[in-house]
Amino acid sequence: MKEVELELINRLGLHARAASKVVQTASRFDSQVWLSHRGKRVNAKSIMGVLLLAAPCGSRLTLEVDGSDENEAAEAIAGLVADRFGEGE
Amino acid sequence: MTQRVTPAELYEQFSDRLDLRWVCGKSEAGKRNLEPTGFHSRPSLVGFLTPIHSTRIQVIGREEFDWLEGLDSRTRWETLARIMDDQPAAIIVANGLEVADDLAKLARENDTPLLTSSQNDWELVNFLEYQISRRLAARETLHGVFMEIFTIGVLITGESGTGKSELALELLTRGHRLIADDAPEFTQLTPDIIEGSCPPVLKECLEVRGLGILNIRRMFGDAAIKASKYLRLIIHLHLPRPDETEADRLQGDDTQREVLDLRIPQINLPVLAGRNMAVIAEAAVRDFMLRMKGFDAAAEFVERHGRLLADKQ
Numbered sequence: 001m002k003e004v005e006l007e008l009i010n011r012l013g014l015h016a017r018a019a020s021k022v023v024q025t026a027s028r029f030d031s032q033v034w035l036s037h038r039g040k041r042v043n044a045k046s047i048m049g050v051l052l053l054a055a056p057c058g059s060r061l062t063l064e065v066d067g068s069d070e071n072e073a074a075e076a077i078a079g080l081v082a083d084r085f086g087e088g089e
Numbered sequence: 090m091t092q093r094v095t096p097a098e099l100y101e102q103f104s105d106r107l108d109l110r111w112v113c114g115k116s117e118a119g120k121r122n123l124e125p126t127g128f129h130s131r132p133s134l135v136g137f138l139t140p141i142h143s144t145r146i147q148v149i150g151r152e153e154f155d156w157l158e159g160l161d162s163r164t165r166w167e168t169l170a171r172i173m174d175d176q177p178a179a180i181i182v183a184n185g186l187e188v189a190d191d192l193a194k195l196a197r198e199n200d201t202p203l204l205t206s207s208q209n210d211w212e213l214v215n216f217l218e219y220q221i222s223r224r225l226a227a228r229e230t231l232h233g234v235f236m237e238i239f240t241i242g243v244l245i246t247g248e249s250g251t252g253k254s255e256l257a258l259e260l261l262t263r264g265h266r267l268i269a270d271d272a273p274e275f276t277q278l279t280p281d282i283i284e285g286s287c288p289p290v291l292k293e294c295l296e297v298r299g300l301g302i303l304n305i306r307r308m309f310g311d312a313a314i315k316a317s318k319y320l321r322l323i324i325h326l327h328l329p330r331p332d333e334t335e336a337d338r339l340q341g342d343d344t345q346r347e348v349l350d351l352r353i354p355q356i357n358l359p360v361l362a363g364r365n366m367a368v369i370a371e372a373a374v375r376d377f378m379l380r381m382k383g384f385d386a387a388a389e390f391v392e393r394h395g396r397l398l399a400d401k402q
Binding site for chain 1: 291
């Protein structure tokens with residue numbers, strides 16, 4: 001079980017395209033991946049849940065990963081967030 | 090997540106229904122919170138005026154009004170001051186009674202929100218108690234698809250890739266209804282009732298791998314959507330694991346899952362190739378309904394079998 005704090009630094013926050021990328025990334029791993037924001041905890045492998053968070057720029061998310069490849073999964077998702085979801089703004 | 094509600098929100102929502110009017114303290118009303126009370130503290134959130142123990146919203150009705158009127162001016166002032174000291178979230182003068190000058194003055198000095206209502210005092214207390222406890226009720230978001238199957242509120246859970254959404258879609262085509270996909274929100278209304286509804290963002294939507302997000306209301310019509318439903322049963326889909334011991338073939342694999350303060354019956358269904366999950370889910374719900382009425386097919390079968398053996402001996 002691994003828990004990481006993430007901060008959304010891209011301008012649009014966790015918008016639809018970003019959410020889709022998070023889900024794609026999370027789904028590559030066998031571990032269970034959860035994201036929480038403001039008391040809502042959702043499965044990061046499902047687009048609807050991640051969209052529900054509607055987290056704006058600057059918000060802090062808690063990432064929980066549990067499973068055999070938890071380190072790689074946490075790293076990949078944290079990297080994606082830090083990289084502004086590959087959109088460069 | 091801690092729920093809370095402010096007098097300002099109550100005013101916004103119910104001012105017409107309760108005929109609420111401001112006397113003073115409108116700006117302060119957005120800052121004072123009503124929070125759920127724990128088991129240790131007095132659970133009273135709304136109540137009649139009493140200087141002995143404070144409630145968060147004090148209602149002054151006909152009797153309280155008469156009682157205050159009967160006090161000599163010094164005791165009356167002290168009583169009112171004591172009430173203000175407790176910092177109630179708001180004071181409501183009910184029954185359309187006139188607000189006394191000294192009460193308005195003290196409320197203004199203490200920044201206490203003061204309102205009037207033409208409603209009957211006990212109706213006001215009942216109404217607010219109900220609405221506030223509903224708003225402050227314990228809440229939990231669960232992962233799964235919440236559906237109505239044969240009038241029963243059923244949450245379909247399972248890890249991603251077990252086919253929750255596919256099962257939901259198949260159930261929809263068979264005439265059952267969707268409440269929420271993926272993140273239904275459950276609220277404990279009473280000790281034995283949990284209601285599930287859909288967060289506004291996700292309303293009417295279902296996501297199916299390969300198809301993306303579907304709008305169920307547009308695709309299947311208004312009747313395919315239900316706004317909320319009590320949670321009665323959980324159907325948990327799981328992939329069969331090779332090391333797993335075979336489940337009881339007579340009774341099925343029943344467990345319970347704790348949701349908020351309630352234990353909800355859960356049926357665990359292995360997802361195997363060639364099984365029509367919608368038919369199995371429907372059968373599970375029909376069997377659940379029978380058991381709720383006191384009929385247990387497995388128990389009856391065992392009894393019949395036992396009788397047969399006894400006859401042979």
